[in-house]
Amino acid sequence: MDMNKQKMLTKLKRHQWPMYIIVILAYMLTLFxxxxxxxxxxxxxxxxxxxxxTFGFMGLAYTWVYAIAQAPVGTLMDKIGARKGITALLILGGIGGFVFAGAQGFTMLVIGRVILALAVSGFLIGGAKITSAWFTSAQYPLLWGLFMGLGALGSVVGTAPLGQLxxxxxxxxAMVFVAIFxxxxxxxxxxxxxxKPGExxxxTPDELAGIAPIATDDAANAEQAGIGTVLKSPLLWLVFLLSLGGNSHAQCFGGMWEGVYLANVFGFEKPMIGSIMVWYAWGIVVGCFLSGVIVKALGSRKTMFYGVILVALNxxxxxxxxxxxxxxxxKVFNFFLGGLQMFVISTTFIFCREAFPVSYLGTTMGFLNTSVWVVAAGVGQQIWGLIIQSVSRGVTPYPVSxxxxxxxxxxxxxxxxIGCAWILMTNKKYSAASQTSTDEEKTA
Structure with missing residues (x-):
């Protein structure tokens, strides 16, 4: 490496890690x-x-706004850049926090939660864009898993520490303190x-490391790409169905109906239910961390395939x-439920970084997040409710059947x-882009 590149590499390291910490802190607010x-x-x-x-409606408003905002916020990030996008969303989050903290009635409380939902909808996408731009393609899988794992600690901060505050x-x-933060x-x-490092x-990190760029669409065309271009890709729909199958169990069961299941089928009280479901939260953290490590060893396509098989077996x-x-x-089931959910989801985001041009990575991830949240959390949870109501005829406690x-x-x-993951793993038409990246990572 010549002297000029060595100086650039030193300067790159001086800038990349503070930025990485900033986007992790922002993403922690999402889970918090x-x-x-x-x-x-x-x-x-x-x-x-x-x-x-009314309390349930507040939660419903937050969930749907967060889900629907993913795609447009992702597209906006692609157009204005992650720096402006993250900054604007953090300001919006501060405003939402103050509105929520000052609410004297139901209406303002919901408005505050809606503003917060909009604000936190882009931190995952913004973090992906910053990490992708400032680290090599070989570093990305491990750092992405670390990003999601540390971000998931926001859910831990949002429980016992918040309660103590x-x-x-x-x-x-307490909410004012978070708004000021x-x-x-x-x-x-x-x-x-x-x-971008060019600023x-x-x-780029890959150029400084001597890694050839990932083979993707023509850069000039990619810069003009939007949601229409993304939706035309068969690859996107395979990843969507894979994500849905890997995520719906946790969204429907762990995120909504498990407490009801434990109370009705086993007669457990809240303390026992909490002691069981806390393992779901810790599984989320561990699953995020492991995804980057396993992808580094096996590649994203094999990791997704084995991941969804393990989801089904659990x-x-x-x-x-x-x-x-x-x-x-x-408790063991819950640990794997949360862990495998995030293991699969985190890996699909790594795959998207490999398979789609970075210039519309935000649009791609935004659409996936929106669609999976709407179908798994919004529709899936309602389907569970309809089935339970139909089978039980509304009689409680609900039967195990x-x-x-x-x-x-x-x-x-x-x-x-599993079928979609098999296609992605074995069909060269859908694996060419990511195969190039994986081969480079293993030789880096």
Whole structure:
């Protein structure tokens, strides 16, 4: 390496790691705000006299706004850049936090949550774009898994630590503190983030490392690409079905119906339910970390294939003993439920970085996040409700047969996901772009 490149590499390292930390902190806010209603719920319902219906609507509004915003926010990130996008969203998050903290009634509370949902919808995508631009293609899988794993710790911060802060100062000051943090991080992001190394007079990380660029579409055409170009790609729809099959179990069960299942089938109280489901949260963290390591060893396509098979096997394990499984086994199941969910999802994002031009990576990831959230969380959770209502005829406690019937829905999605993963792994038409990247990573 000549002296000029060595100086560039030193300068690159000086800039890339602070930016990486900034986008991780921003992404932690996504998971943090997703968890806060569970901790703040009792205080919100008491102080603002919310009913179960109005409190549930607040959660519904957040989920749908977050899901639908993914695609347009991703496209916006592609057009204006991650630096401006992340900064603007952090400012929006600060505003949403203050609106939420100052709410004196249901309407303003929902408006605050909607603003927060919009704000956090782009931190995953922005983090992907910054990490992709400032690190080599060989580094990306491991750093992406680390990014998602550390970001997932936001869900941990949004539980016990938030509860302790609320016990000390109350829920309103606690939310004000988080809002101020968002504003401070917005200033830091604007000052330190840069969309591309070229803005600092540097070559790309791959060029400095001597790695050939990933073979993708013509760059000039890619810059003009938008959601229409993305939707025309058969590759996108294969990844969507794979993501749906790998994610729907956790969204429908772990994210909505498991507490009801544990209470109705086993008669567990809240403390026991919490002690079981906390393993789901820790599984999410571990699954994110492992995804980057395994992709580095096997490549993204094989990792996705083996991942969705493991998702199906874990699900079948529960289906074979839905009314008799023990507490220890439930904890193990939950750990794998959360871990395998994020293992697959994190790997699909790594694959997208390999298979799609970086210039519309935000659009691609935004569409995938939107579609999977809408179908898995929005539609899937409602399908579970309809099936449970139909089988039980509305009589509580709901019988185990009602939940077993629902589980077949997700198993079918798993089988479809395995088929899609097999096509991506074996069909050269869909693996050429990522194969180039994987081969380069193994020789790097």
């Amino acid at each position: 705000h997703r968890m806060t209603p569970g901790i703040m719920g009792p205080d919100l319902m008491k102080d603002l006299q919310l009913t179960a219906i 609320m016990d000390t100062v109350g829920w309103r000051p 968002s504003f401070v991080l917005a200033v830091v992001a604007f000052l330190f983030l840069r969309d 600092k007079g540097l070559l 699900w079948i394990w529960l289906m074979t003993q839905p009314g008799t499984i023990g507490v220890t086994e439930l 009602a939940f077993t019937a629902c589980m077949w829905f997700n198993l079918i999605l798993s089988i479809i996901a």
